[in-house]
Amino acid sequence: EVHLVESGGVEVQPGGSLRLSCAASGFTFDDYAMHWVRQAPGSGLEWVSLITWDGDNTYYADSVKGRFTISRTNSKNSLYLQMNSLSPEDTALYFCVKGGVDVWTEPLDHWGQGTLVTVSS
Amino acid sequence: QSALTQPASVSGSPGQSLTISCTGTSSDVGSYNLVSWFQQHPGKAPKLIIFEGYKRPSGVSSRFTGSRSGNTASLTISGLQAEDEADYYCSSYAGSSASFVFGAGTKVAVL
Numbered sequence: 001e002v003h004l005v006e007s008g009g010v011e012v013q014p015g016g017s018l019r020l021s022c023a024a025s026g027f028t029f030d031d032y033a034m035h036w037v038r039q040a041p042g043s044g045l046e047w048v049s050l051i052t053w054d055g056d057n058t059y060y061a062d063s064v065k066g067r068f069t070i071s072r073t074n075s076k077n078s079l080y081l082q083m084n085s086l087s088p089e090d091t092a093l094y095f096c097v098k099g100g101v102d103v104w105t106e107p108l109d110h111w112g113q114g115t116l117v118t119v120s121s
Numbered sequence: 122q123s124a125l126t127q128p129a130s131v132s133g134s135p136g137q138s139l140t141i142s143c144t145g146t147s148s149d150v151g152s153y154n155l156v157s158w159f160q161q162h163p164g165k166a167p168k169l170i171i172f173e174g175y176k177r178p179s180g181v182s183s184r185f186t187g188s189r190s191g192n193t194a195s196l197t198i199s200g201l202q203a204e205d206e207a208d209y210y211c212s213s214y215a216g217s218s219a220s221f222v223f224g225a226g227t228k229v230a231v232l
Contacts, residue, residue: 035221044124045159045167045210047221059219095166104214107157107172108221114166 002026002110004096009115016086020115022079022096030054030074033099035108036081038092038117048094049081052103063089086119093117125150125211125224132230138199141227143211144192149222151192155214158187158196161226162207171196198229206231 008020020036036048049070050059058070069082079096093114100106126144133139143156150156158171169178171187174194184205186197194213198205211224 037223044226045212045223047212047223050221061220062218104216105155105173107169108159108212109169109172109178111166111168 002098004098004110004112006094006096006112006115009094009117011118011120012086013121014087014119016119018083018086018117020081020083020094020096020117022112024077024079024096024098027098029077031101033101033103033106034070034072034079035097035099036070036079037095037097037108037111038090039095039114040089040092043092046092050099050103051079053101057103083117086117088119091117091119123222125213125222127209127211127224127227129225130228130230132232133198133201134232135201135203137201138197139201139229140198141196141209141211141229143194143196143213143224145194145213145222146192148217149213149215150189150194152216153214154189156187156189156194157212158185158194159210159212160207161210167210201231203231205229 003025005023035050051070067085071080095114096112097108098110154174159167161167175187184199208226210226215222
């Protein structure tokens with residue numbers, strides 16, 4: 001059974017930095033692309049970032065490009081999101097999501113429970 | 122990376138059918154049959170219920186069906202049940218921007 005557990009979400013001041021982690025189990029981690037998707041309180045889902053199975057290619061939403069960095073360590077079955085220059089608009093529940101073998105054509109098929117990031121002074 | 126357009130809410134009585142629309146552009150929904158639909162109950166993580174426009178993951182009820190016409194994808198829930206009350210989100214690959222885009226979500230109420 002696929003299991004994704006996010007951690008690292010805390011309250012941080014505007015302009016601050018944070019690193020989220022996601023521990024994956026129940027599947028061959030280094031076969032699949034991985035995503036981060038966020039959900040602001042009371043709002044909808046927003047795709048944030050994607051990394052290919054080997055970490056060689058990364059993609060970002062315009063809203064986070066240049067501030068966030070996605071990475072992975074396949075030997076540890078772990079996904080990360082480094083978040084810099086945080087603003088209140090980044091306040092959200094951040095989900096770690098399993099993608100497909102094919103980055104673009106296969107769906108986001110398993111989701112973690114999310115970790116809450118709050119940006120506030 | 123503009124969001125897909127969904128109605129804010131739809132409602133129906135038990136046993137009825139309802140349809141949720143998801144309108145994009147020729148850069149996303151219209152060009153790729155790669156629309157996914159997710160169901161999210163309050164306080165829970167989203168769950169994939171439709172992918173590649175019409176396919177259902179194992180274990181998802183056949184009461185959920187997906188379709189597409191032009192730039193608009195649709196999710197139909199037939200034989201509406203109380204447990205179907207949830208938020209539903211569509212998503213599509215947006216090739217021109219190498220990204221994914223979500224709709225704003227539709228709240229389904231079972232009267």
